[in-house]
Amino acid sequence: MSRVITYAQALNEALAHCMDQDDSVFIMGEDVGRYGGIFQVTAGLQERFGVDRVMDTPISEAAFVGGAVGAAMTGMRPVVEIMFIDFITVAMDMVINQMAKMHFMFGGRAKVPMVIRVNIGAGRGTAAQHSQSFHAIFQHIPGIKIAMPSTPHDAKGMLIEAIQDDNPVLFVEHKKMYIDKGEVPEEAYTVPIGKAKVVRPGKDITVVATLNMVAKALAVAEEMAGQGVDMEVIDLRALCPLDREAVLASVRKTGTLITADEGCHTGNMGAELAAMVAEHALDSLQAPIIRVAGPDTPVAFSPPLEQAFIPSEQDLKDAVSRVLEYL
């Protein structure tokens, strides 16, 4: 049976399910206990599972992310919440040198089955240190899976998958999406990390999007359909493993690629996709690849500047117009 719940509630159900099934699963983070997490994702879980399994940590990101690494290596399945992705920087050694490397460096002798939940995104007036979308940084580091669910349905299924995965998973949410609603089955299920989804098939223009950009791409696709342009929208859903085949298959069909992700333009997810297409499907391209992305600036506080930072439907439409000039 499915019903309509929010993205935050879907994540909450995934956490509750995994904690119910497996007593090695536990949660650590700032204000995740009686406060229920700053975005209410862990609401009610401490009451249900106790203070040892839903732990309010000190403001010590290096200690609790590193602590999760150590716990994961010794039989636990920690799920860590970093309040805003911006604060993961405090724990970067633990993420990049420790968590991501253990399995390989120890010749496969250690496993690090843990999840780090983070949120990205501007739009809440929280300025340069609470609005970043630098998730693509982690794509450069081998050894970390990166999940990016764009619907409540995928949020639940991918979080269960992430917790059950034997690898470290960076679970990237968008802070503006927590109150988005969607159909979510009551029962438990998994959604694979590493399989993109064609959310709207089309034959003219390929758009590959993440998180909040998926809905914007779909809205633009509907509008363009009225003008006789048939857009294909792919929800990438993960940066690692990267579903190259899904992207290449679409590009070979449409001869075009527009990417859409809120991260700053330089080095964002679209850069990797563009390089990959240039390497493997250059012959198919009929138009330049266009990246719809945040500008190469920090996020400003001032509301008009902040709004201008966020890639919009208009930016997508402009990209489509440019591509159409070549078709």
Added chain:
Amino acid sequence: MDIPLKTVRQLYRTMVVIRAFEEKVQDLYARGHIPGLAHLYIGEEAIAAGVCANLGDKDYITSTHRGHGHVIAKGALLKPMMAELYGKETGYCKGKGGSMHIADVDLGILGANGIAGGGLPIAVGAGLSCKMKHPGHVAVCFFGDASSNNGTFHESLNFAAVHKLPVVFVCENNGFGISVSQAQHQAITDIAIRAAGYGMPGQTVDGNDVLSVYLAAGEAIERARQGQGPTLLECKTYRWRGHHEGDPNQGGRYRSKEDIQAWVEKCPIKRFEQYLSKNKVMTKKQMQAVWDEVELEITGSIEFAEQSPFPPLSEMYQDVLA
């Protein structure tokens, strides 16, 4: 106590400005005039006022997410402050920083900071430049009880102590980091005891008693000016409002109305007003005159902010690199 009367009156005025400013922000925020996040300092005014009264323009401070009080006490002007909160071009940071990032390097304000514990190493660096280039000047670092658990605390205090840097670490212990009480985030009650582990003096004072703060900070700052190294000064206090405006029921998820009320009774400003009356430093009428004057100044700052334009979109691309 031989504190000059002028200083005593200044301490009072600074606290009043902070309180009145924050109460206005509270109201403006509730009415949707101020976007984003506002972490108010109401109830903690004595700390910023008492510490900064010992500082000059050439001394530095680093501030926190709860920074309005620090920057006011360090001499920030209300007009560009308010404009910054509105995200206007005339703000201290051209509207690009907002409440959590007010800075004026010319006034020695090295920025409010959105990262809990982010300011400690910056203050160490300001201490380094004082030692190398501006002997006699100091850096004061404000940070909260919960932020003392960030690794930057350890690294910064050790660094400052071993190099005898002119830095005063001022911990504002208001008993909470968002919803997490001090007892839940650290196994000690007096953070000042940690000073021993770094080989520097540590002291705990009543952070709601502006004179105690002023005197203790004065001693620490004087030691720093004399080249005798850093101090850890802990000021115990309480925040009256929620963690930020919009925190449901002023933190009702994690503390009781009675707890809040008990601290409201210990209001640092009321308390100082009683002192001023009793010692005949100021009459009730003179005190009221301060409030009235401050009220006018704040009203002026709001008008200034509201009449100022937003920055043009091109401003987004400015200042990324110097």
